[in-house]
Amino acid sequence: MAELLYQGHASFRLKASDGTVVYLDPYAGEGYDLPADGVLVSHEHYDHNAVEKVTLKPGAKVLRSADFLAGGVYGKAQIGPFEIQAVPAYNKNHDKKSCVGFVICWEGKSLYFAADTSRTDYMGQMAALKLDWAFLPIDGVYNMGPEEAAQCAGLIGAKATVPIHTKPGSLYDRQAAEAFHCPGRLLLAAGETLTW
Numbered sequence: 501m502a503e504l505l506y507q508g509h510a511s512f513r514l515k516a517s518d519g520t521v522v523y524l525d526p527y528a529g530e531g532y533d534l535p536a537d538g539v540l541v542s543h544e545h546y547d548h549n550a551v552e553k554v555t556l557k558p559g560a561k562v563l564r565s566a567d568f569l570a571g572g573v574y575g576k577a578q579i580g581p582f583e584i585q586a587v588p589a590y591n592k593n594h595d596k597k598s599c600v601g602f603v604i605c606w607e608g609k610s611l612y613f614a615a616d617t618s619r620t621d622y623m624g625q626m627a628a629l630k631l632d633w634a635f636l637p638i639d640g641v642y643n644m645g646p647e648e649a650a651q652c653a654g655l656i657g658a659k660a661t662v663p664i665h666t667k668p669g670s671l672y673d674r675q676a677a678e679a680f681h682c683p684g685r686l687l688l689a690a691g692e693t694l695t696w
Contacts, residue, residue, distance in 0.1 A: 501695055502607040505531050508671030508690030510548060510615065510637065510664055516606055520580030524602065524613055526550045528671050529690050536560050538579035542589060542615035543599035565600045574600065581606045591618035593642045603629065609696060611635070612658060616665065618644040619652050627657035633694070634658035637665030638680050646680040653682035660686040 505513040507529030514522045515534065522538040525548040535555045541564040542548055551562055561579055568575040568586035577584040583605045590596035594616045601615040612626065612634040634656050637643035643665055644652065653661040663680040667673035672690040688694065 502609065504611070504694045506662075506664070506688045506690060506692055506694075507531050510542075510613075512613070512635075514582065514604070514606070516581045518581060520582065522579055522582050522604075523554050524604075525615070526553045531691075538563065538577075538582070540584065540602060541565060542601060542613070543594060545594075545616070548616070565598055568600050569597065587612075588620045588622045589615040589617035590620060591616070591643060603631070607696065609633070612656065614652075616643050619648060619655075623652050623655045626655065631656065631658040632660065633686075634661045635664050636661060636680075638663045638676065639665050639667055641668050646676070649680055650682045653684075658684065660684045662686050662688045664688075 501517050503515040509528035510525045511528040512524040513531050520537045521534045523536050524540045525542050527547045527550040532553045535557045537557055538561045539551050539554050543565050563577055574586040585603045586600040587603055589599045589601040602613045604611050609632045612631050614636045616637055636649045638646045638649045661682050661684055663677045666676040677687050
């Protein structure tokens, strides 16, 4: 069984049915007990790059935004069954040259982790990907707010869209999450999982 654990803020633990474990933007919440085959860091702000929280298996890969932006091209990576494609992420608080989002596919599902961003030009092309889930920041301080995020959700066209990075300094703010509205909205609180 494949599993996604939302640890809170912008942190996730992804697990494949073969036991491969990948952490994304480690920083918040619980659930760092499983040793990792890989760690993905969207950018180097402290609340996204706490790699020290993760126990690494021998040979584990720690891939940072700089690893995906070599030569100005958004790169790809493979960690076990996880197919990872970096995509643009940026706004006035996050430089395009040092921040990425991720489209990650495994076990028949495709997920978009926007990282810290506002609307990007690339989002206009994403409907063609026919994504299963999109995870969008909505704090309105360091990222877009809920209204802009809803517009982005419409462009992206994922089957379900989950608001994350809901409030600075908080694992999860339900009131902020409920202010986000779009077709297919899915509220996922810190500590909750998706499985398939």
